[in-house]
Amino acid sequence: MTQNLFEEEPLPYVAPELMAPGAVLLRGFAGAVDAALLEAVAQVIAAAPLRHLVTPGGYTMTVAMSNCGALGWTSSRSGYRYTSTDPLSGQPWPPMPGCFADLALRAAAEAGFNDFRPDACLINRYEPGARLSLHQDRDESDLSAPIVSVSLGLPAVFLFGGTRRTDRPTRYQLVHGDVAVWGGPSRLAYHGVAPLAEGEHPRLGRQRINLTFRCAA
């Protein structure tokens, strides 16, 4: 029997899978708390709407983004930056929901990174066709802390490469409930997401939501 990527129930978490030194895939790790996460996502994006940011090169990103936590990542013609307020509203980003902080802490520990207390959570919404080309997360001042990335909704192909742009990335299918963690020697690994395939998720419909936790300050 082949794996059904559109199961109503998330697949159970089993064991960590190594992608690279310091980089771990926790398949199904967030499945047990997915309902709480989705409710919290809805509250955050009601206060800080998803929006398509513009890159310094002047192109509009296909992924729609928002943030919660003390700091939020944004891009504009003038560069990438972390800010304590939402440029759209002038108000502080919504606080980090307790279920977000708790999941991020537990996932990091499972991957071998103890005491992970992120101050920033970037929320990415992919609709079919949306992608994120290969890049590094390097705008954070604390590179000793890992990145924790939670997948919800439609499946995606995650591209995970090395610390040089020319390193050929490995492709991983990420489904609802999967959590990827990378830090230490993989903290500056290039990564991205292939164009999202069409599909319909029982809970989220035609979209994928990704939560990315960082220590930015």
Add this chain to the structure above:
DNA sequence: AAGTATCC
């Protein structure tokens, strides 16, 4: 610079 065109 997390996107794209263009070249090889």
Add this chain to the structure above:
DNA sequence: TAAT
């Protein structure tokens, strides 16, 4: 690789 541009060019920001």
